[in-house]
Amino acid sequence: MPLKITKMRKYFTLLALLITTFSVTSCIDLVEEISINDNKSGHYELRLESEELGGLLSLTNSQIEVPAIAELEKKIALLKQQEGISNVKKHFQSKSINFKISFDFEDEASLNNAIYSLAEIERNIFMKKFLKIKKHKIVRPNLNGYLQMLIEEQHLMDDLPSKDMLKYINYQLVINTPTEIKSVKGENAVVMNNKTTATNSFSFKDLVLHEPNISLKIKY
Secondary structure (H helix, E strand, O other), rough: OOOOOOEEEEEEEEHHHHHOOOOOOOOEEEEEEEEOOOOOOOOEEEEOOOOOHHHHHHHHHHOOOOOHHOHHHHHHHHHHHHOOOOEEEEEEOOOOOOEEEEEOOOOOHHHHHHHHHOOOOOOOOOOOOOOEEEOEEEEEOOOOOHHHHHHHHOOOOOOOOHHHHHEEEEEEEEEEEEOOOOOOEEEEEEEOOOOOOEEEEEEEEHHHHHOOOOOOEEEE
């Protein structure tokens, strides 16, 4: 579904104003966090975070309208229809840009079907899996090609005042494993101190302009 350009322009204009006025006191983080259980079931969470910007918006009585958030109810309805998906929840703060969607999944297949349903993409045999969950191994393929296609097809860069703004928006993938991680492979991959969490982070500027390999491979 095409984005509503007027709302996108309003979003980027307000974001640019906040960045300029407050000297970028905080960044916006888009986080995907996936927790895997011993039986390969798990929990998925997608959240957009920016506590300081949310506070500033509250003080100024402003409100950011993001087209993706406007579609939230539709996304929730799609998730609830997916086989193997349960405990679907959402959280949305109307006076900030913070939101969260989360759900439990029974196995790899139900997770992949749910993610492509959220994106309103009909899967075929040629499409990569969103996540591969094997015994003692988790693989996130390089999906940057799909991101570039989305940007081009929906003209997401057309109303961006400056590409430099993208460096203040970060994407982070977080994977929680049921046992200690033995090895991790990824361009910016890091194993946290608890030894059961791996992260992979990129700025949107790098994602859009430099097209890095965002794959992540974990053995545990």
